[in-house]
Amino acid sequence: MNSWYKKLLSDQGEKFVWLSAMGLTVGIIMITSLIVLVLVRGLTVFWPKDITYFEFTADYDNWQRGDILAGIVADRETDVHHSIQSDAAADTELKLYIANRIYNNSQFIWVPENAVRMISKPDNIFSVHTLDMGELFVKPLKLVYNNGTEVLSNSPGFQKQLSQSLRENNALREEISRIERGALSRINKELLDIQLELRRLELDQDFSEAEIERIRSELSERLILANQQNERIQQQILELRESLNRIRFEFEVQHDRQDSISLGDIVQIYNPNRMNPVQKLGVFIVSLWDFLSEFPRAANMEGGIFPTIVGTFVMTVLMSILVTPVGVMAAVYLHEYARNNLFFRLIRTSVSNLAGVPSIVFGVFGLSFFVYFLGGGIDNIFFQDKAALNIPTFGTGGILWASFTLALMTTPVVIVATEEALSSVPSGIKEASAACGASKWQTIRKILLPAARPGILTGLILATARGAGEVAPLMFVGVIKLAPSLPIDGEFPFVHLDRKFMHMGFHIFDLAFQSPDSEAALPMAFATTLLLLLLVILMNFVAILFRNRLRHAYDQDTF
Amino acid sequence: MPIESQPIENILNRAEDTYEEKATQIEIENLSFWYGSNKVLHHLNLSIPEKTVTAFIGPSGCGKSTLLRCMNRMNDMIENSRYEGSIKVMGQDIFDPKLHVIELRKRVGMVFQKSNPFPKSIYENVIYGLKIAGLGEKSALDEVAERSLRNAALWDEVKDRLHESAFTLSGGQMQRLCIARALAIEPDIILMDEPCSSLDPIATANIEELIYQLKSRYTIIIVTHNMQQAARVSDKTAFFYLGELIEYDLTENIFMKPKDEKTEDYVSGRFG
Numbered sequence: 058m059n060s061w062y063k064k065l066l067s068d069q070g071e072k073f074v075w076l077s078a079m080g081l082t083v084g085i086i087m088i089t090s091l092i093v094l095v096l097v098r099g100l101t102v103f104w105p106k107d108i109t110y111f112e113f114t115a116d117y118d119n120w121q122r123g124d125i126l127a128g129i130v131a132d133r134e135t136d137v138h139h140s141i142q143s144d145a146a147a148d149t150e151l152k153l154y155i156a157n158r159i160y161n162n163s164q165f166i167w168v169p170e171n172a173v174r175m176i177s178k179p180d181n182i183f184s185v186h187t188l189d190m191g192e193l194f195v196k197p198l199k200l201v202y203n204n205g206t207e208v209l210s211n212s213p214g215f216q217k218q219l220s221q222s223l224r225e226n227n228a229l230r231e232e233i234s235r236i237e238r239g240a241l242s243r244i245n246k247e248l249l250d251i252q253l254e255l256r257r258l259e260l261d262q263d264f265s266e267a268e269i270e271r272i273r274s275e276l277s278e279r280l281i282l283a284n285q286q287n288e289r290i291q292q293q294i295l296e297l298r299e300s301l302n303r304i305r306f307e308f309e310v311q312h313d314r315q316d317s318i319s320l321g322d323i324v325q326i327y328n329p330n331r332m333n334p335v336q337k338l339g340v341f342i343v344s345l346w347d348f349l350s351e352f353p354r355a356a357n358m359e360g361g362i363f364p365t366i367v368g369t370f371v372m373t374v375l376m377s378i379l380v381t382p383v384g385v386m387a388a389v390y391l392h393e394y395a396r397n398n399l400f401f402r403l404i405r406t407s408v409s410n411l412a413g414v415p416s417i418v419f420g421v422f423g424l425s426f427f428v429y430f431l432g433g434g435i436d437n438i439f440f441q442d443k444a445a446l447n448i449p450t451f452g453t454g455g456i457l458w459a460s461f462t463l464a465l466m467t468t469p470v471v472i473v474a475t476e477e478a479l480s481s482v483p484s485g486i487k488e489a490s491a492a493c494g495a496s497k498w499q500t501i502r503k504i505l506l507p508a509a510r511p512g513i514l515t516g517l518i519l520a521t522a523r524g525a526g527e528v529a530p531l532m533f534v535g536v537i538k539l540a541p542s543l544p545i546d547g548e549f550p551f552v553h554l555d556r557k558f559m560h561m562g563f564h565i566f567d568l569a570f571q572s573p574d575s576e577a578a579l580p581m582a583f584a585t586t587l588l589l590l591l592l593v594i595l596m597n598f599v600a601i602l603f604r605n606r607l608r609h610a611y612d613q614d615t616f
Numbered sequence: 617m618p619i620e621s622q623p624i625e626n627i628l629n630r631a632e633d634t635y636e637e638k639a640t641q642i643e644i645e646n647l648s649f650w651y652g653s654n655k656v657l658h659h660l661n662l663s664i665p666e667k668t669v670t671a672f673i674g675p676s677g678c679g680k681s682t683l684l685r686c687m688n689r690m691n692d693m694i695e696n697s698r699y700e701g702s703i704k705v706m707g708q709d710i711f712d713p714k715l716h717v718i719e720l721r722k723r724v725g726m727v728f729q730k731s732n733p734f735p736k737s738i739y740e741n742v743i744y745g746l747k748i749a750g751l752g753e754k755s756a757l758d759e760v761a762e763r764s765l766r767n768a769a770l771w772d773e774v775k776d777r778l779h780e781s782a783f784t785l786s787g788g789q790m791q792r793l794c795i796a797r798a799l800a801i802e803p804d805i806i807l808m809d810e811p812c813s814s815l816d817p818i819a820t821a822n823i824e825e826l827i828y829q830l831k832s833r834y835t836i837i838i839v840t841h842n843m844q845q846a847a848r849v850s851d852k853t854a855f856f857y858l859g860e861l862i863e864y865d866l867t868e869n870i871f872m873k874p875k876d877e878k879t880e881d882y883v884s885g886r887f888g
């Protein structure tokens with residue numbers, strides 16, 4: 058009856074091989090294209106591209122025939138009408154990157170291909186990266202010092218003068234941010250302390266009138282001192298800023314419009330059309346380094362993502378530290394001590410199911426349990442005075458609670474992997490250990506756990522990879538789009554578990570969907586994506602190396 | 617003539633070896649044992665003398681391993697197992713709830729059928745029991761390691777590679793390592809469950825020689841399926857069948873003039 062079916066199966070055996078090979082191929086293609094896309098779009102962000110002059114051959118939008126525009130072709134599409142319809146509207150449209158955010162509404166425009174004409178790659182057009190005005194494409198005119206001297210752009214010393222001043226300015230900016238992070242934040246802390254002491258004085262009934270008076274005058278003295286210091290430092294910063302602004306850069310932008318900005322607002326200037334590939338590579342490396350090492354600016358659209366790297370890294374490490382002992386201990390109990398009865402079978406099933414719970418659920422749980430319940434409780438007990446002023450310490454999202462939440466989320470992964478690793482240890486060596494007079498716990502510690510270590514590490518790798526890339530639950534428990542300070546810094550006690558932090562995954566989301574100009578932020582989003590991908594791959598790679606080293610320490614062939 | 621094909625009477629007890637009855641060390645009284653509802657040992661009574669080699673023989677599944685594992689309470693690790701009766705080791709009832717099972721296992725060492733070294737170095741394997749017991753002095757550990765390895769006839773082969781993984785040893789070396797590991801804790805009794813079943817004739821001969829050397833100091837119980845081996849190494853032999861002790865006597869008697877028909881059938885290779 059079913060012989061035709063059996064025949065079909067045996068006849069088509071080869072075809073099933075093809076089918077499974079096709080499945081694999083599709084998977085590989087998907088992964089490769091993902092990586093290539095992210096790699097290309099993430100890396101080209103930092104490569105200086107030539108700037109072209111376009112001439113309008115017809116009136117279009119605000120532009121008139123004959124207008125000249127500096128830009129870079131970013132995209133070219135057919136049959137999609139992004140541009141505002143006009144007489145010149147055509148099937149093929151160009152997406153031009155024209156920078157100059159402050160002079161146009163957007164850094165990108167779509168124009169019909171037949172409305173513009175490429176005319177040249179001019180020698181004297183510069184790409185200017187500003188602190189918070191985005192990128193400018195300008196024709197430089199001159200540098201104007203505040204003592205009146207001028208250096209014209211066609212004079213021989215111009216280029217040298219420009220780069221030297223920029224270097225000096227960088228040093229000045231670093232000095233300012235050092236003061237702001239150091240002295241200024243110390244004074245702010247002192248001011249907050251004084252405020253807290255005053256508050257405590259009000260609440261506390263134990264002090265006598267005289268004492269209150271004494272403390273009050275002491276505090277007001279401290280307050281005066283702090284304010285004086287504050288003023289002095291503000292003054293110092295002001296002076297530094299003034300010298301930062303000692304030179305103005307005058308230039309010409311499109312429509313022959315002239316403008317100037319302070320050189321202090323400029324981060325980087327280069328002339329892509331006149332650079333050879335080696336020089337471009339130099340700019341590429343500098344930009345990449347800035348991206349990795351700087352704080353973000355201009356609503357995260359400019360500058361670097363250093364805080365997100367630190368935040369992601371610290372959170373992931375904390376999570377691993379939390380999840381490992383809990384997960385491993387739980388697995389050891391389940392595997393070695395728990396009897397095989399209904400209760401523990403139920404627990405085992407629940408643990409496996411927990412791994413499939415949507416991560417957002419853990420976020421909500423983290424918020425209500427860790428942040429409000431635990432954090433609020435800690436505040437009420439240990440930080441009463443701050444809590445009385447409505448300043449939460451642990452009662453608000455922070456890197457500690459984020460790590461706890463993710464640790465909770467990844468515990469099942471570690472438990473399941475550890476149990477599996479424990480099961481794969483041959484029972485022979487467990488018995489041998491017992492026969493040598495070892496107690497159960499000694500056997501676990503000296504034999505089982507070391508033998509299961511590679512498997513446990515595999516579980517930890519999976520957990521880490523999952524935790525590092527997770528975004529949704531973090532939004533509840535401490536991730537923010539711009540954190541004023543890092544979770545680790547030079548200030549005592551160096552690791553600040555109560556601080557809010559930035560995270561690469563959330564940063565991508567923020568750039569792509571919540572920026573004022575999401576199109577302009579997209580390159581940054583891709584660069585961040587690339588980095589997140591690299592970070593996860595790197596962490597996995599290190600863990601795998603580590604695991605293999607352990608595995609080779611004793612060749613476990615006989616298992 | 618190779619040993620394996622010699623008639624039993626040629627290989628029975630060496631000439632210099634005349635057995636005289638010694639004091640009882642293990643006293644098994646009316647022992648029954650269940651795995652769940654499956655009764656595998658039936659009312660066994662057996663007394664094993666000290667400093668002798670006793671062989672347990674019998675067809676597969678008759679309960680030899682189970683009995684052996686009762687003697688150091690290895691069966692504790694199996695859920696739903698149950699026993700009745702008593703075993704006294706050196707006068708002490710080992711099923712006494714007050715008895716510390718770890719102390720018992722230090723007195724009664726065990727070598728398993730399948731060699732099972734730990735995934736550690738050769739040295740670490742030998743001193744494992746001592747370290748567990750809390751002995752940490754390097755010189756003492758070194759001394760015990762050397763002595764145990766010498767006693768297990770392994771020292772010369774491994775003395776230059778003590779800190780290499782135990783898995784680099786050959787199968788026979790691994791089994792001798794396991795014997796060394798059991799000797800290191802200085803037990804009075806060594807239980808061996810088919811120690812040679814996965815070894816070649818030369819390694820087997822090595823281990824048999826070793827057992828012969830050890831018997832002046834240890835009480836040894838060996839489970840074996842190899843009749844020649846039982847005849848060669850043991851002083852006394854117990855024959856089990858379906859969880860019952862059929863016959864227990866001097867090895868000579870078991871092989872040359874068995875009283876029970878089943879024993880005769882088994883030792884002459886007619887069944888089992």
Ligand SMILES: Nc1ncnc2c1ncn2[C@@H]1O[C@H](COP(=O)(O)OP(=O)(O)OP(=O)(O)O)[C@@H](O)[C@H]1O
Nearest residue numbers: 651654656674675676677678679680681682683694
């Ligand atoms: N862990 C266990 N759980 C349940 N039954 C077991 C267990 N171990 C052994 N048995 C059963 O107990 C009986 C005796 O087993 P045992 O291992 O003692 O036999 P044996 O004489 O050592 O056999 P062999 O010579 O093949 O090693 C067998 O029927 C076996 O199926």
Ligand SMILES: [Mg+2]
Nearest residue numbers: 680681682809
């Ligand atoms: Mg057996």
